[in-house]
Amino acid sequence: MKALKLKELVSYGVGDAGQALIGTLIGFYQLYYFTDILRLPLGSIAGLFMLTKILDSASFPLFGLMLDRVSGGVGAFLKWRLWLVIPFFVVSVLLFTYDPNWSTEFRIIYAYAVVSLFVVLSALISVVYTSLVSSIATQASDRARLSTVRFVFAFGASTLATFFIKYLVDYLGGKTGGGFQSVAFIFSIMATGLLYITMSATRNRTVARPDEPPHGIGSAFAIVRNPMFLGPVVATFFAGLFVAFKSQMTLYFINYAMNREDIGNFMLAGGTISCAIGVGLVGFVINRINRKSLYVVLMALNALFVGAIYFVDRSNIYTIIAFHCLNSALGGACSPVIFSIYSDVVDYLDETLNFRAPALVNSVAMLAGRLGGSLGMVLTPVGLAISQYHPNQQQTSGSILGIALMFTLVPGLFAFISAMAMVTYKLTNRASEDISERLAGEAG
Template sequence: MICRWPSVTEPPPLRRRTVIRYGIGSVGTAAFGTLPGLVLVYYLTDTLGVPALAAGALIVVAKIWDVVIDPAIGFVSDRLAAVRGSRRQLMVLGAISLPVAFVVTFSAPGTLPTAAQALWVAAAFLFSATAFSLFQVPFIALPAELTDDYDQRTRLLTVRVVVLSVGILVFGAGGPALRDAGGSEAVGYLLMAVVTGALMGVSMWVSSRAADDARQVVADGAVPMSPARAYWAAIAALRRSRALRMLLGAFVLQGLATGLMLAGAQYVATWVLDSEAAVSALFTALIAPALICAPLWGAIARRRGKEYGFIAATVLFAVAAISLTGLWWSSGVWVYGSVAIAGAAYAGMQSLPLAMLPDVIGHDEARHGESSAGTIGGVWTAGETSGMALGSVLFTVALAVGGYISSDEPGAVTQPGSALDAMVVGFSVLPAALALLSVPLIVRYPLRRNSSDPRSEERAAGD
C-alpha cells in the first residue's frame, strides 16, 4: 500500500522543475504513439508487400500482449513504489530498451521472404510495446502522486499535452521526411527509426526524474500483492470505480477514432491527394492548432469543468471528421482546414481525460483506503494503446473490404475506386461515429470539482 502526505486546504504549487521533467516524457510517448500508427501498416503493406489483413493481424497480436502485460507492469510499479519509494526503475528500463526495439522493428532484412519479414516486424514490435509499457504505466500513475490539487493536475497535464502536441507534429511530419531522405525505403525507415529511438530514450530518461518528486512513503506493514492477483486487482478497480469505467471507455473509443485517422493519413495522402509527401502537411494542419488550443481547453476546464470541455472537444472533432467525407468529391486545400479543426479538438480530447485520470485515482484511493495508482495506470495504458492500435486494425479491415492491393512496388499498382472509397470512410465517417459514441460515457462520468467525498460516486450511481 502506498500512502501520500495528507492534503491541505491550499496545497503548494508544483515546482516548475517537476512540471518540465514530467512534460518532457511526452516527447517519447508522442513518438511511439504517432509513428507506428502512421507508418507501420504502410511499411508492411507497401514496402514489405504484406496483405492488409495480415498487417492488421500482426498489430492485434501486439495489442493483445499489451492487455496481458500492462496490469502486471502496474503491479510491479506499485510494488517498487511501496518497497523502494519510487517508480523510476521501470521508467529507466523502458527508456533504455525501447530505442533498441524500435530500430529493430523497422530494419527487417530485405533478403528474407515476405512472411519472414512480417514475423520479424511482429516480434520486434511486440518487444517495443513491452518496453513502452515499462515507461508508460508508471508515467501515467505519477500525476496522482505529484499533487492532490484539482487545478494543479490540470496544469501538469496541460503542459504534458502541449509537449505531446509538439512531439506529434515533429515526429508525424519529420518521421516521413526522414524516411524519404534515406535514398531507399530500407535506409529511410532505418534512419527514421534511429533518430526517433534516440530522442525517445533521452526524453523518457529525463522524465523518469519526475518520479523522485512524487510524495510517497512506505506504509508500515505494507505487503504488496502477488503478481497472480494483479489482474484481479485491475478487474476490481474497474468494477468499483464507475468514474474509471466511463472515462476509460470514452478514451478507448476516441483512441479508435484517432487511430483510424492516423493510419489513414498516409494512404489518403498517397492515393487520394496524389502525394505521398502530403502526409507531413496533413500532420502540420492537425497539430499546429493543437499547440494553440491545449491551453485554451485548460482554461475551459478551470471555468466550466473538465468533463464539459471534454464533451465540447469530442463533438467538435466529430464535426470536423465528418466534413472530410467531402474527399469523395474534391481533394482540394479545404481538407487542411477540416484537419486543423480536428486538431484543435484533439488537444482537448488528449489533455482533459489525462487531467481527469489523477482525479479518478485519488477518488479511488479515498474510497478504497489504499493507492492503486500503478494498477489503474496499467489498465489505462492497456486501453489507451489498444484503442490507438486497433484503430489501425480497423483501417486495414476497411482497406481489405475495399479491395486494396498490397505490393512491395506500390508505384506499379493502381488502386480500384472501392479502395479509395474505403480510405475516405476510414478517415472520416468511422472516426466521427466513434467519437460521438463516446459522448454518453462522458456525460455519465460522475466526478466533479467538489467530488472529494468518496461517497459522491455512489450517490451519482444511485447506490
C-alpha cells in the same frame, strides 16, 4: 500546499515529447511501412496487430499491479525504468530494419517478434510515466496542469516529427534504402535523453497508507466495477478507435482519395500543430470548466468536423485541411482532460475504497485506449482488403470509397460514442479538489 514549480512541470513534459517522437513515426508510418516497404500480406498484418495487442492488453494491468506493490512507491520503480530505456531504443530501431533479401515468411516472423518486444517495453514505460501524475502532484489542479503540459510537449514533438520525417527518410537513404531505420535511430536517441531528464528531475510526493494491504486481482476488479471509473474507460476505448482509424488512414486519404501526395507533410504537420494548439488552449479552462462537460463538448465537436470531411469535394483542399485541423485541435484538447479525470479518479478511489493505486488506475485506462487502438489497427488493414486496395497502384472507386469512409465517418462515429460514454461520470472539479484536500490532511 505549494504548486509545482515550472522546472518539474517541464521535466515531466519532455518525457512525453520523447515518447511522442517514436509514437508519431509508428502511428503514421508503421502500417504504410509494413504494406508498401516490407510488403507483408494484409492478412498477416491484421493477425500481427491482433496477436501482439493481446500481449499488450495483458501487460498493462499486470504491470499496474506490480508497480503499486513496489515498496517506496513510484520513486522506487523509476530505478527499474532506467534499465528499460535502452532496450526500448534498440527495439524501436529494429521495427524499421529489414533486408530486401529476406523471404516473406521470415519477414512475417521478424515483424511478429519485434512488434511483440516493442509493445511489452512500451507498456512498462507508459505505465510508469502516466502514473507519475498522481504521485508527483497532490492537488487536482496541479495534476490537470501536468496533464496539459505533457500533451503540449507531446504534440509539439509530434508536430516536428510529422513535418520532418518524410524529408529525413528521403535524405537518409529513401524509403527502401534505410531511411526509416535512420530516422528511428535518431528519434530513439532523442527519446532516451528526454526520458532520463524526466526520471532525474521528478519526485514522488504520495505514499500508500502504512496499513494498506498489497494490491491484487480483487483491487483491479473493485476499480473496474466502480461506476465513476467505467465512463472514462469506455470513452478512452472509443477514443483509441478514433485515433487508430484517423492516423492510420491519413496517408491513404491524402495519397489516393485526394491524389495529393505533395501536401502530405503539410497536412500531417497541420494536424499535429492543431493538436498542440488545442492542448495549449484547453489549459486555460481545464480547472475552470467542469472537466466532464468539457470532454463531452470537445469530443462531440471533434466527431462533427471529422465526419464533415466526407461531404467535402476532394479538390477543395483548403476546406478539407481546415476541417482536419479543427478536429485535430478538438481531439488534442480532449487528451489532457481525460487524463486529469483519471488522476481525479485515483483520489476518489483512495477515499471510497481505502487504497491508493495510481499505476493500476492508469494502466487500466491505458489498456482501454490500447484495446481501442489495437482493434482499430486490426480493422484498418481488413477494411483496406475489403475495399480491394492494392499498394502503389491506381485505386478503384470502391477502394477510394473505403479509404474515405475509414478516414471520416467511421472515426467520427467512434468519437461521438466516446463523448456519450462520459455522461455517466459524476465527479465535479470542486468535488475533486475537496477530496484532494481531505487526503492531504490525512497524510499530513
